[in-house]
């Protein structure tokens with residue numbers, strides 16, 4: 001009889017305690033559901049010298065850079081042999097992943113495309129913006145998506161949605177032959193572009209076995225098997241041989 005007034009209190013505090021325990025247990029588990037694939041793409045052979053872009057053909061473009069030298073992005077190798085602008089992605093991913101509402105941006109800036117290599121999801125918007133005071137053109141040389149070739153006046157914003165996976169979709173500007181970019185179109189979010197050290201990280205990957213594929217515009221493509229486990233990071237090093 002004397003315990004009766006305590007029942008509601010005991011009951012409430014038990015629930016609260018259980019809820020607290022459950023939330024503290026669940027949070028780290030959710031964070032560790034997926035694994036990570038990280039690594040580096042390396043260059044074997046004589047490190048190529050950067051090639052300069054001469055913009056004399058368009059005085060307006062040339063003026064934008066003043067005394068600053070501009071170089072091609074088609075083969076950028078660091079002192080530590082890391083290759084920049086490699087598109088890496090997982091092959092063999094099952095399941096559906098929601099398409100991001102935010103667009104991916106590609107700029108035409110300083111008479112170049114920026115970034116040089118990017119990735120977008122099937123069904124996600126790719127926004128191409130001309131931030132230059134000069135006109136450009138977008139010549140999209142897609143093969144598994146609809147190609148297009150349009151003029152892009154200063155300040156113009158072009159929106160494009162790709163309906164099929166394609167690694168890679170190429171872009172050129174016909175007014176400035178040195179301008180080029182590539183965009184990988186994938187059905188899932190498990191892709192990355194290597195940084196200036198050739199490094200990359202693909203996060204929140206569902207556990208499983210995949211092929212990690214790497215694409216470079218001059219060095220070609222290659223793949224390596226990778227097995228992802230929950231909460232763990234899997235390191236992969238890929239090496240491309242330079243032209244002899």
Ligand SMILES: [Cu+2]
Pocket residue numbers: 111135136137173174175176179
């Ligand atoms: Cu241009």
